[in-house]
Amino acid sequence: MNGAGNAFIVLDRRDASGPAAYGESGIAALLDVHPFDQLIVLDPSSDADADLRVWNRDGGEVGACGNGTRAAAWLLFEDGAKPQLSFTSSGGPMRAQRLSDGAAEVDLGPARLDWRDIPLSLPMDTMRLDFxxxxxxxxxxxxxxxxxxxxxxxxxxxxxxxxxxxxxxxxxxxxxxxxxxxxxxxxxxxxxxxxxxxxxxxxxxxxxxxxxxxxxxxxxxxxxxxxxxxxxxxxxxxxxxxxxxxxxxxxxxxxxxxxxxxxxxxxx
Structure with a gap:
């Protein structure tokens, strides 16, 4: 899938028995099949409609992917999901709703602005970094x-x-x-x-x-x-x-x- 050109493989594992894990070798194997920016994996969740995990093409797992979450939500909407969805993720809870034109809008939660939340290696005003x-x-x-x-x-x-x-x-x-x-x-x-x-x-x-x-x-x-x-x-x-x-x-x-x-x- 892609969201505004941002390319993903979306793997729906909601009927699986446990979470998946991908390292550099697994990501490399997927890249041989189809080029992508991020791998989006949907696992079962007891607290939401799905647990969403994200890996970059270098094999590193990350906490959030806005376009990937939109793509996953759209896929679930097309699969018959109710027009309001929730996800758990390592970056925090997220919600999605289906708009009147069929698009998916995601609520990625609050923007975090403390220097420790970024994180930075030393205290600094995040409105305008001394950098x-x-x-x-x-x-x-x-x-x-x-x-x-x-x-x-x-x-x-x-x-x-x-x-x-x-x-x-x-x-x-x-x-x-x-x-x-x-x-x-x-x-x-x-x-x-x-x-x-x-x-x-x-x-x-x-x-x-x-x-x-x-x-x-x-x-x-x-x-x-x-x-x-x-x-x-x-x-x-x-x-x-x-x-x-x-x-x-x-x-x-x-x-x-x-x-x-x-x-x-x-x-x-």
């Missing part, structure tokens, strides 16, 4: 906001996102010692208070066509800096993602989903 990265042309990006959406993000407000050498600077940010769990690096160009152009260098995946939690983090970080409203459309390379940060602090994400094909993964 920056040098550009190859001699310029510098500074003062990103930091947000955890169940996974860590920093978001730089930039003048022209398409002019940046993201493949060069992304790994430097991802692996900086300030971020002990590594970090997803977002680069957001504010075109209007409800219109944002975004690219994200994802930890463990690199540049992808879209990042759902990155879109959520961008809205929260930019709103905290006074640059955008609490609701906006985030345009990624793969499509547009409507995001809203409600007054109770929860962040909601919707957008397009495509079921590409079904895979036979027996024997892997």
């Amino acid at each position: 920056g990265v040098n550009l190859p042309d001699g310029g510098r990006l500074e003062g990103p906001g930091a947000v955890s959406m169940g996974n860590p993000h920093v978001v730089f407000a930039v003048d022209d996102v398409l002019a940046l050498p993201l493949a060069e600077i992304g790994p430097c940010i991802e692996h900086d010692p300030l971020f002990p769990d590594r970090v997803n690096a977002g680069f957001a160009q504010v075109r209007d208070r409800d219109d944002i152009r975004l690219k994200v260098f994802e930890r463990g995946a690199g540049l992808t066509l879209a990042c759902g939690t990155g879109a959520c983090a961008a809205l929260v970080a930019l709103h905290r800096q006074g640059l955008v409203n609490r609701e906006a459309v985030i345009e990624a390379d793969g499509g547009k993602l409507p995001v809203r940060w409600d007054t109770e602090g929860h962040v909601h994400l919707s957008g397009p989903v495509v079921l590409e094909r079904e895979l036979d993964l027996r024997g892997l």
Whole structure:
């Protein structure tokens, strides 16, 4: 499946007897079958409609994936699930609802803003970090906001996102010692208070066509800096993602989903 171009394998194991686990070798075997950014696995849950786990293409398990959760919710809606769903995950509980146009909107829970929640390696104001990265042309990006959406993000407000050498600077940010769990690096160009152009260098995946939690983090970080409203459309390379940060602090994400094909993964 894909959500705004963000590619997934979604494995529905709700009728299984125990949770699955994937390491680098298992992920590599799946990549031989079909290229993807994240593996989404649905396991049975006693507290929700399903337990949702996420692995990046490098074999690392992560706490949240916004577009992957949308894709999983859409799949369950198409399978006859009730129009309101709940998921448990290592990043916290999440809920989903089916919209009138058939799309799935997910409530990824509250944005986490304390430096320990990101996490950072030292105390710092997450609204505007005392952190920056040098550009190859001699310029510098500074003062990103930091947000955890169940996974860590920093978001730089930039003048022209398409002019940046993201493949060069992304790994430097991802692996900086300030971020002990590594970090997803977002680069957001504010075109209007409800219109944002975004690219994200994802930890463990690199540049992808879209990042759902990155879109959520961008809205929260930019709103905290006074640059955008609490609701906006985030345009990624793969499509547009409507995001809203409600007054109770929860962040909601919707957008397009495509079921590409079904895979036979027996024997892997």
